[in-house]
Amino acid sequence: MAESTERTGSTQTTQITLGVGTRCSDGPCGTVIRVVVDPVARTVTHVVVEPKHREGFGRLVPLDLVEARADEVTLGCTTEQFEKLEMAEETTFLPNDPSYLASGEVYTVPLLGVGTPNVPPPITTDVLPLGEVGVRRNEQVHATDGEIGRVRGVLIEHDTRRVTHVLLQEGHLWGRKQVAIPIGAVTGIEHGIRLDMTKQEVQDLPAVHVG
Numbered sequence: 001m002a003e004s005t006e007r008t009g010s011t012q013t014t015q016i017t018l019g020v021g022t023r024c025s026d027g028p029c030g031t032v033i034r035v036v037v038d039p040v041a042r043t044v045t046h047v048v049v050e051p052k053h054r055e056g057f058g059r060l061v062p063l064d065l066v067e068a069r070a071d072e073v074t075l076g077c078t079t080e081q082f083e084k085l086e087m088a089e090e091t092t093f094l095p096n097d098p099s100y101l102a103s104g105e106v107y108t109v110p111l112l113g114v115g116t117p118n119v120p121p122p123i124t125t126d127v128l129p130l131g132e133v134g135v136r137r138n139e140q141v142h143a144t145d146g147e148i149g150r151v152r153g154v155l156i157e158h159d160t161r162r163v164t165h166v167l168l169q170e171g172h173l174w175g176r177k178q179v180a181i182p183i184g185a186v187t188g189i190e191h192g193i194r195l196d197m198t199k200q201e202v203q204d205l206p207a208v209h210v211g
Contacts (some may be wrong), residue, residue, distance in 0.1 A: 018137030
């Protein structure tokens with residue numbers, strides 16, 4: 001994994017910020033919308049990059065191809081190679097509706113006239129490695145006594161890829177303050193980030209700069 005790093009104490013860490021743009025070797029290719037985490041080892045295995053203006057077409061990018069900075073992610077591949085990576089999302093349509101055409105297990109919309117009535121919206125679901133979990137930007141973070149903010153990103157150890165902190169967006173409690181939650185305080189990462197800290201304990205953490 002090629003990454004720009006910074007030192008936190010004696011450990012080199014890398015910040016992966018959700019929502020930043022990505023660039024392949026030959027040009028822009030999309031936006032980081034998720035990090036994929038092994039919840040047992042608490043390591044990041046992939047990032048999910050969604051091409052611009054193509055919602056539901058996110059690709060699973062192995063961390064070996066990722067060079068992360070706070071304000072941008074660079075991928076060690078061309079845009080053509082990026083398009084051949086595994087899909088991280090699957091968009092489906094209602095198979096019982098005669099206005100849809102089936103293609104395997106995925107249903108695609110035919111060319112319909114403008115204003116065609118009764119066309120249900122597509123449904124996009126995650127397609128991730130077995131047992132792994134996607135953490136999205138703006139996912140809720142829950143203290144023991146209620147919601148405290150939204151996920152902005154993660155810090156990971158350079159060598160082990162283990163998550164060291166979850167980056168919390170500023171909340172209504174602190175104005176522009178942003179904090180890094182130690183991974184030891186995280187009790188779960190499915191359906192939101194759950195902590196064993198109270199709101200006050202999180203509020204007492206020092207502010208950090210999130211790029």
